[in-house]
Amino acid sequence: MTRREQTTRRQAQHSPGGPQMHRYECGNCNLVSDPYPFRRSAEAYGHEHRKKRHDGMHPLNEAILTAAGRMPEKSEWRVMAIVGALILVGLVSKALGIG
Ligand SMILES: [Zn+2]
Structure with a gap:
């Protein structure tokens, strides 16, 4: 083949x-x-x-x-910030035993 x-x-x-x-x-x-x-x-x-x-x-x-790879564009930064914040919230709540 x-x-x-x-x-x-x-x-x-x-x-x-x-x-x-x-x-x-x-x-x-x-x-x-x-x-x-x-x-x-x-x-x-x-x-x-x-x-x-x-x-x-x-x-x-x-x-x-x-x-x-390229630097994210302006609109993508916002999405990344939201995703990052969600991950952070997830980690914090996990660490505190809330999640
Ligand atoms: Zn295909």
């Missing part, structure tokens, strides 16, 4: 030295996975996806997208 791998590179805003994020993209299903810090994780996602949707076959137009 020949393993076909297309390397499509879509570089978002490039910030040198930033962490690389990897996504699995299936052009066939028109989907992109969440970004993973490890390429292997994105590939594992692709593996699962192929098993579930393509009977383990390699669809055309699949790719691992790699983009340099």
Whole structure:
């Protein structure tokens, strides 16, 4: 079996030295996975996806997208702040034995 791998590179805003994020993209299903810090994780996602949707076959137009990490945008900071606050609340309530 020949393993076909297309390397499509879509570089978002490039910030040198930033962490690389990897996504699995299936052009066939028109989907992109969440970004993973490890390429292997994105590939594992692709593996699962192929098993579930393509009977383990390699669809055309699949790719691992790699983009340099970037600073979150203004709107994303707010979401991150909320998520961070929720985590903090969760941790505190757990520590105090409320949760
Ligand atoms: Zn697919």
